[in-house]
Amino acid sequence: MNEPRTVKPSRPNGRGTSQNWRTTDLMVVVVVALVFGAIYFAWAGPYEWVAAFGGTPTQEAANGLWFVAGLLGPYLIRRPGAALASETLAALAEMLVGAPWGPSLVIYGVLQSIGAEATFALFGYRRWTLATMVIAGVAAGLVSLPYSWWDYGYFALDVPVLVTMLVTRTLGVAIAGILAKSLGDALVLTGALKDTAIGRARMEEV
């Protein structure tokens, strides 16, 4: 393992080519993932209580928050793979902090980012409107549904309950899309993102 490893030379000034990640992009995604890892962990408590008093339909709506990192990361740096990385790393962080769902969270992380990643790819990583974000959120929510359906044993529930759950889940992830966009927009205004894609796109000269 001591032998030098040759790696593909990275081109840090990959302006124009969206394939190359710069160190700044990596760090922004890592920060989003770690901060949301902590939030994801903290959300487990309220989530359980919401679920307890509102039943599975509200539980599905509350699920939405767990999709925000996978939508915010790509919204900020606008690069392929950002959704997958942000959401998976956030889930990994949540697991390592000690969330009760343990390693299964990593599976959820990957599954919950696939829909979003596919949506952004469909838009060529160029359109970042509210509609895009909502569609990405809904897609992410639907793609990851089968696994929770199996993991949580939803197959045992009545059909009307399942339909309600589908509706509330869609609402929850749509709101996650809106939340990610408004948080991203608020962050851009602070100027902290001037070295990222969204910062450059929104730059206003003073």
Added chain:
Amino acid sequence: MNAPRIDIRDLTIRHLGRKRRCLEQVSLTIAPGERVLIAGPSGAGKSTLALCLNGLVPHSVDVHWVSGSVDISGEATSTLPPGDLTRRIGILFQDPDAQVVLSTIDEDIAFGLENRGIPPADMPALIARARLAVGLARNSDREADDQVRVPEQVDRLSGGARQRLTLAGLLAGNPDVLVLDEPVANLDPVGAATVWATVAALLGEDATRRQAIGRPVSQALAASPSNHQGTIDARNARHASRSLIVIEHTADDVLPLLDRVIVLDQDGRVALCGTPDDVFIGNRERVRSLGTRLPVWASVAHLTGSASLPRSLDEAALAFGEWTRRTGTPSSPVVEPEPQTRTTSNRAPLIGPRIALNGVSFRHRETDREAVSGVTLTCAPGELIAIVGANGAGKSTLGLMLAGVVQPTAGKVLLDGTPIEEVPAGDQRRRLRYVFQHPEHQFVGQTVRADLEAALRVEQLDAHAVARRVDDALRRADLEGLARANPFTLSHGQKRRLSVAGALLTGPDILVLDEPTFGQDDHHTAQLMATVNGRVADGCTAIVITHDLDLVACHATRVIAMREGSIIFDGTPAELLESDPILRSCSLRRPPAAELAWRARRLGFTTPPVTCRRDLELLKPTVSTTTGGTGFSDSLNLEPIVEPPAATPLREPVSMGAPPDAFGPGPRDTWLERRNPTVKFGVVIMLGFMMTFVFNPLTPLAWLAVIMVVAWTTGIRPLRLARLLGPVTAFAFSLLWTNAFLAAIPQGEPVLWQWGPFHLTVHGVVQGFSLAMRGVSTAAVGLLFILTTDPTLLVVSLVHHGRLPYQWGYALLAGYRFMPGLADELVQIRLARRVRGEDVTDERGIHGTWGGALRRRANGISRPFGELRILLTVAILRATRLAIAMDARGFAGITTRTYFRTAPLTPADPTFAVTSFLALTLVYVVTSWIAQTPWVPPS
């Protein structure tokens, strides 16, 4: 190979999002081996210029490159590969926290070497040499009688030591050019002194090598076990003429090292360029008008009419002493231009003490550490009180209590005799103001103007009056052109000016400023202190927390020195500057002007009472400077130095807040720690998968028992593990309740109790209990994994055996290292926003109205959002700064990467994986079988 020649031609640069240019037609040449100071007002583009030198602009930071070029040995930085540039030109930034990437000293130094593909076998020798050079040698490499103990964990190092660590990281890579961008701006005076002493020692070494090129390698190298002597010899020869570029506001500490001084002006043009003598003596007035601080030695040269600067402190002190004797300057005080700034005696006495602390203590709830213990203090109107002391001495906590921001855990704070908790919140906000050390925490507006307007909300003025006062404040803070900019986009100095301007807008009675002059140039410091002095003259009590003793000596009426939470000195600045024991015990250093006068007195001269730079500058030269200056060398021989001043070696505590056992037992090394981290990670994930197939409480309980036993074999007591699992367990059991009352009812299951949607069944309880236990045991295995795995090794192993791209691995490590600090940051953000009144609905009598209730509700919902926004902003700012520092250490443009540490796969690892799998499966099968047997008889 020699240090490269750096040619900057006609360089004009504009930052993204700014109309104004940052550098304007800068043309410079830095010769190989030259030592240059770059000075200039804040915002003059000094740091941008530094980033251009090693190609971070344009490779890592985007700017509008309007025109010009930067050539390194004739090749443009824009075409050279970034890895090549950062290898040859090393840069040290201000903030140690934004530069340290990994968690131990060796790993962090190795980071830069790894990025350059240095063979791992060479690293230990290079690291040891770099550590020795900056005074952070391993404890085992030290002489037995050396008192210094260096903790290996970066988090335990003090600020100065961390900055020296970053310097060691640069030196290990042996750059040809060393760029230091305000390397001591964030350090206390003693920390700063150790950094400069290290730099001076390095250059001293360079200088001797300069004369001895071709001679055999130094001792340190001869001792190294490396068999790559040839390459090191080559590097060593190059080392011989290393160039140095320093960016600083205050030139005093680096003056003896310099060949040349370059001063930029406000517009980013080169205003002055020449030898230190030319610039600081010949262009004295111009330097001043550019807002650059004149070094004390230059003032001495000016007084004595010398055309050259003194070469050492003793020389300067002797010359100053000689000058006072020759001119017979009376020992009476210097003419005071504005006496009211120094004393309150000539004013009508103001009534009563304004704020009093009575046996006040503050204990941190989490750490149970007393930050302030038993302080009794009375502050009168019209006082300007400075609080000084080492980092962590409790200065900020004391200030926060004086401003009523935090309540003491013991004792009373009295505002005009009333306990502060009984003063109405509105009065408190009007009368008390606190300006935080990190201005970013306190910004509430989206633009500079909006932020200032927010400060005036308490006053309930009409729009016209608000606009007038905000305009006035913008002008005073020199931020007129930036009224529409977002506060976060300002430079460090501008941010601070904005936060102070906001606090001064409302005319508070008590004003507490935490480090108000950090990163300010001379001009803005003077302006800021003039404003504060104006308030003080009107009867305000100003309390300034600072490391800048020159500022203290110049402006404060009273100074309080703190150490370990107690006040150890309370008197005038002059008294403090005379007391060596107190200065030493507070990690303080006499500022240059006071040091000069003190040394002159030690040499037997009677000097005028000079305590700060301004005192010195107010003295009038009596020898005409036009008579053709004589050098110091002539006047020096008049008299030998009577008594060489006792040189007390500066010793900054290397570690901070370290418990005694921090240096004790080395890293744990048990059988579980020796397993390959990737294999362990695989086992954790495997257990997680198996967990999703568990629907009885017995299996997770049995697994938990297995985990506890395994933990025990590695020396982690089950009780400790249980304690660490406490919070998770509490939370997991909320799962029990929800499932017990809400689980679906299987066919034929009796319902024990029902109310609305809630129903209690035995099945539900069992289900809930098994889910809760699932949570606890997955958390337990995760915890055991964290406790027995070195994060750096995990990443190295995942890169080698798990196909993790190294970029992600190191980004994660860097992020992981600074995340814990964000929790403290959130506490600060909450405090700062409370001070700015963000969580109080404004007081226009809207309480009790529908609108008011709605607005309060909206406020309650938006507050977490606002906090999250600021937390993410601060985190992203830190992360992007760290990203640039990582690129500066060769992280961008890697061609070949090596690894200092390795996590080898041994035959024991597959055995471990298979054994774990079999054992866990066995437990699963047996417990599931037991759980299947009907233990609850169907009714």
